Amino acid sequence: MTIKDVARLAGVSITTVSQILNKKGDRFSPETRQKVLAVVKELDYKADYFAQNMVSKQTKTIGMVVPDITDLFFSKVIEGVEKHLNELGFMIILCNSNHSSEKENLYIEELLHRSVEGIILASPNPIHLPKLKNEDGSNKIPHILIDRGINKRDEGQLITNEFQGAYEAVEHLVNLGHREIGMLSNETSFYEITDRFYGYKKCLEDYQIPFQEEWIVSKNLTIKGGYEGAQQLLQQNITALFCGNDQMAIGAYRAINEAGKQIPKDISVIGYDGLEITDYLVPSLTTVAQPIFEIGYFAAKFLIDHINNPKEKVPNKYFDTQLVLKNSTKKLDSF
Amino acid sequence: MTIKDVARLAGVSITTVSQILNKKGDRFSPETRQKVLAVVKELDYKADYFAQNMVSKQTKTIGMVVPDITDLFFSKVIEGVEKHLNELGFMIILCNSNHSSEKENLYIEELLHRSVEGIILASPNPIHLPKLKNEDGSNKIPHILIDRGINKRDEGQLITNEFQGAYEAVEHLVNLGHREIGMLSNETSFYEITDRFYGYKKCLEDYQIPFQEEWIVSKNLTIKGGYEGAQQLLQQNITALFCGNDQMAIGAYRAINEAGKQIPKDISVIGYDGLEITDYLVPSLTTVAQPIFEIGYFAAKFLIDHINNPKEKVPNKYFDTQLVLKNSTKKLDSF
DNA sequence: CTGAAAGCGCTTACAG
DNA sequence: CTGAAAGCGCTTACAG
Known part of the structure; x- marks a missing residue:
């Protein structure tokens, strides 16, 4: 079932179908729109993911690289990322770098090959990122680092104080x-x-x-x-x-x-x-x-915002920590 | 940089380039092969992911749905899955269902739309899977369940004893x-x-x-x-x-x-x-x-094997548990 | 308001 | 041993 079928059943051209489905169909008559939409609904038609991306590269996918998925910090971050992306229909390709800088770069290369729209790279260590940069130093792809503030930079910082x-x-x-x-x-x-x-x-x-x-x-x-x-x-x-x-x-x-x-x-x-x-x-x-889930959530939000608005600087966001008193500390007896 | 460039620089047709890169080029002369491979290497050429998939749907991607990524059991399973898939160049689209059966199905639908080659679905609960089945009851897509044996079936069981x-x-x-x-x-x-x-x-x-x-x-x-x-x-x-x-x-x-x-x-x-x-x-x-990492590893292995050999039954695999004695048990005083 | 046609970058059946 | 051409299913610039 392709766009051709929809066009045929609606009695219009494939151009018309495509334009209407991509919200570029203001110029069409209400009747035409209605007809097309009705057929689309009836067939439960959805444009082929790969055909669509060959032209437009709107993969609705982001890559996420973490050093260790079993680390409770990072899995919580992922949860936050997923929360935001899911609402927008984006999906995550997850990569476990196992703390290896080499693997990080291999994964990034593959993610670029698959035209992800952005990358979130989490690591508690200093990061080597030749693959994320062009030769002139500009960014090859929108990305956000979750690095506990280790890599200094003036935008897109997401760290707790x-x-x-x-x-x-x-x-x-x-x-x-x-x-x-x-x-x-x-x-x-x-x-x-x-x-x-x-x-x-x-x-x-x-x-x-x-x-x-x-x-x-x-x-x-x-x-x-x-x-x-x-x-x-x-x-x-x-x-x-x-x-x-x-x-x-x-x-x-x-x-x-x-x-x-x-x-x-x-x-x-x-x-x-x-x-x-x-x-x-x-x-x-x-x-x-520290608000780990929120860090992930904002990483996703800033990334998507940046994808949609590449000209604007990525904001920095500082989260406050909170000392939560429980039972593992005690006044020194001699004090 | 496309296959056309490679063809031009190697002085052959794009058919030739394609066939040689896809290991279907036995019939070409060694010189031709060599020329093509040399150019590919020099340009660091790689076939466009989307163009390739529009024709062949070899997405080298599998979907993985888990109920909670911050659960140490599931994150360990993912680690095992990733280990095997990574060796084969497959990537994982990760979906967090948050224990919702409805979300599981939404995710599966989206994964199907993206032509993943297989799905690993992890859940500790009974699973409702309309989306994984065709109307005649056959499987719509290769999949493996990691469900602690809750859903009875006669193949593809991966549980500890x-x-x-x-x-x-x-x-x-x-x-x-x-x-x-x-x-x-x-x-x-x-x-x-x-x-x-x-x-x-x-x-x-x-x-x-x-x-x-x-x-x-x-x-x-x-x-x-x-x-x-x-x-x-x-x-x-x-x-x-x-x-x-x-x-x-x-x-x-x-x-x-x-x-x-x-x-x-x-x-x-x-x-x-x-x-x-x-x-x-x-x-x-x-x-x-129980060998959680191995469960993930074998889930990935069986899935890939099944993708490569759809005719064969998916094996069952039972893992043995081991009671590891530490310090939380004690002989009853009265005993 | 609508559509024919070119083009995206591949693979493959077929002809020679 | 090699390549021209059709086709995969879309989007978009352009013509009317």
Whole structure:
């Protein structure tokens, strides 16, 4: 069943059918429109996806590359992206880069080949993106990065106020009397340059607590990474631990338990992200919540807006974090 | 840059280029082949995706529908699917049905419109699939269900031996002296007919423990569902709890803690799935592990095999579970 | 207000 | 061993 059939049954030309279906048919008489629309409805006709795209490249598809789909942060982001795109009839080609920069580029190449209309690239690490740029440095395709602010740029930034979030978390610990505060950071990014680390450092400074190199351990942002990092940090005599994300905190819980210590009696712990699961840990985890779903939602929104309006700059959007107090922190006894 | 350019530069016809690139060029002289291949390489030519598909519909794409991408079970399945498909150059269009049967069908319709070569549909619930079938009952498109065995069929079953897994879990509890054993089951499936429930029931029978209706609570297979279900079950004087999945167990941990009880001192808990996180819970969770990644991997493999060989029956594959003993169960004191 | 015709970039049946 | 031509199902510039 093709446009020809519709044209024949409606007694018009295929041009007419095409124009009317593509909302370019103002010039046709109401009767003609009606006839065409009726036939289309009756046959449940829909223009062939590939024939249509050969001409117009309106694929109504975007590509999404994530480093690890089983990471609760990224799956939540995807959920937000999907929410917005679904409302608009767009679909997502999902690519799991497995944290490999090489794979990211291979996927992007294939996505370009398939004429996706835009790409959302999520990664907690610095990104190498030769494939997204033309030789003159302009963008080859509309894209949005979800990178926790690692890659600096002046438009299309979608990040939570990391500095503030980290600062408040550490300040909370300081206010509870803690002065030996460890931090579990991200291995593959340079923690020295992240806002999250700056927040930690600045807070110590403001409260005149000397900064100790040994209180920082960098690991993968995973449960396992948190477990290993915490084991290492527990060698130091810290009384509190600020974790790079909630998953690391979950790993830290186990390490702390194995070290024979209790949370929060012996050590206070704060996470970052605000995953649902933090409510259910025992004890529930105090965490710096960020609106992960919304980040995905706005990534999708900004991308689509940009596709529809390529001339306009992509806005930046900063989300506020919220320190959610639960039961994993405690006032130092000596305080 | 089109096939015309390649033909011109190689000094041959476009037919020749097409045939050689599509491995149908045995008949051409080695020199011709070489010339064409050289030009293709130099230009980095690749046939236009849409032009090619208008003729051949080899979209190298499959659709994947899951009820909730943030569910650790499904994200792990997707990882397995992706692994296999990626090796073959296939890509995945991901659809989040949000547990809605209506959305599942809308997505399937759109996937059909986009000529995906196959569909993997994951759902823990009974599935309504008018869109996947022709009027005569035959399949409209190759597809594989990942449904935990809920929808009975004689081919393409991909399930773990649920009966056995559940039986062993409950038997373990019985062997530790437990006789009041609760079960957190899945709300939206009819637990009466699932193998997991049969395993539970049969084990009680074999050990002559009377079955109690009140020991079964059905909730969503989520952390929250587990939390609520456990709260309810803790009203009963059970000494052990078999959870429908690990996420429910995580929720149960919190409910148990809030009830002022300790695991495993006051109550033993067993989960189902074997998620990585179970190693990190405190105490670590004894669980019935199933090879989730492999389930996804084989779903992809069977689907692709079926696409390549539509005549052959899709095999069934049963995976064995493994009861992984950790620290959430304990011999009853009175035993 | 409407439609014939060119064109999008391929594949394939067929002729030589 | 090779290629001209038809066809896949659309959209769009153009003519009337």
